[in-house]
Amino acid sequence: MEIFTQAGGAMLSRWGHYLAGVTWIGLLYYFNFVQVPSFAQFDAASRSDAVTKLVPRALWWFRFAAVLTVLTGIAILGFNEQLSGGAYFKTAPGISIATGILLALVMFANVWGVIWPKQRIVIASAEQVAAGGQPDPEAAAAGRKALLASRTNTLLSIPMLFFMGFTSHLSGVYELTPKGGERGLYWAVTLLVVVLIELNGTGRIGGTAPGPTKAYLETHKNTIIAGFALWGFFILFWELLF
Ligand code: HEM
Known part of the structure; x- marks a missing residue:
């Protein structure tokens, strides 16, 4: 019964992780690429009907899939015994997955801390x-605020998903255990970039009104382009540093 071994657990948690992750990010893309542009064309009565009957259901799957994605992701690390000691996180695959996890945790905070509370206000208003x-x-x-x-x-999901796959499927060809200084520089720049994106995306920098710093968030097309640009920044950084 190989499936009940530690390796089986690692594989089963990976499978659960795919199922939950697909559900979460699939709904994120549905909201951004399908729902927002479609709702803009709905008349007020149809929109209110959809906001009260369709959106709550979609948001339920969305936010609990996010919870399951995080839990199954931590389970993979647990089954692989990568959580103890911290040695794994000094290797290229460890740095890769930590980058993916950082991006995913910021996304998770946005789901539960911004998107869901703000959407509750929108839904309650439509119900009224x-x-x-x-x-x-x-x-x-x-x-x-929920839209931004x-x-x-959506922007963060593009490099996030890259790092999820990159961890086991390419990162090992880079410098396997980068020096402390290289890692320090990597994390200092990465954290700065991610924090700036998050503060701008939540309006803590520059408010929520349209403006030059919000241009990449005004249409989903701009956001997709910016997501690939962010991926380009990361890959260039890896090439130069590791
Ligand atoms: C905090 C949240 C997350 C954690 C802790 C996490 C953790 C992990 C871990 C430990 C792995 C295995 C890396 C390896 O050794 O190959 C992984 C892989 C993966 N994750 Fe995540 N993850 C998170 C979020 C996400 C999200 C939001 C998605 C969206 C779909 C996702 C999709 C994937 C995929 C597709 C893989 C690739 C597995 C493979 O190459 O076999 N993860 N994740």
Whole structure:
């Protein structure tokens, strides 16, 4: 019964990780590439119907798939005994997966800390309107914040998913155990870039109004281009540093 061994556990958690990850990121792409542009063309009554009946269901799968993705990801590390000692995280594959995990955790924080709370305001407002009441005056600003955070997640998902695969499928050909100084520089620059993206995407830098720093979040096309540019930055950095 090989499936009940440690290697089997590592494989089963990987499988669960794929299923949960596909559900989470699939819904993220549905929201960004399909729902937002379609809702812009709906009339008010149809939109309110969809916001009260379709969106809550989609958001349920979205946010609990995010939880399962994180848990199964940690389970893979556990089965592979990569969590103890920290030695793994000094290797190229360790740095690769830590980068993917950093991006995924920022995305997770955006799901539970911004997108879901703001969408609850939007849904509650649509429910009030459906019951014959007035829309919540906060709803438009909440919708804008959720949109910016959701586009930020789309942007981050492009390099995040790269690092998930890169870990076992290419990172080993780079300098296997980079020196402490190289790792320090890598993490200092990586953290700075990720923090700036997050602060801008949540409006803590520059507010939420459209402007030059928000241009890459204004359309999903711009966000996709920016996601590949961010991937380009990472791969160039790996080539130069490791
Ligand atoms: C905090 C969240 C996450 C954690 C802790 C995590 C952890 C991991 C770990 C430990 C691996 C195995 C790396 C290896 O040794 O090959 C992995 C691989 C992978 N992860 Fe994640 N992950 C997270 C988020 C995500 C998300 C959001 C997705 C989205 C789909 C995802 C998709 C994948 C894929 C496709 C692989 C590749 C597996 C392979 O090459 O066999 N992960 N992840």
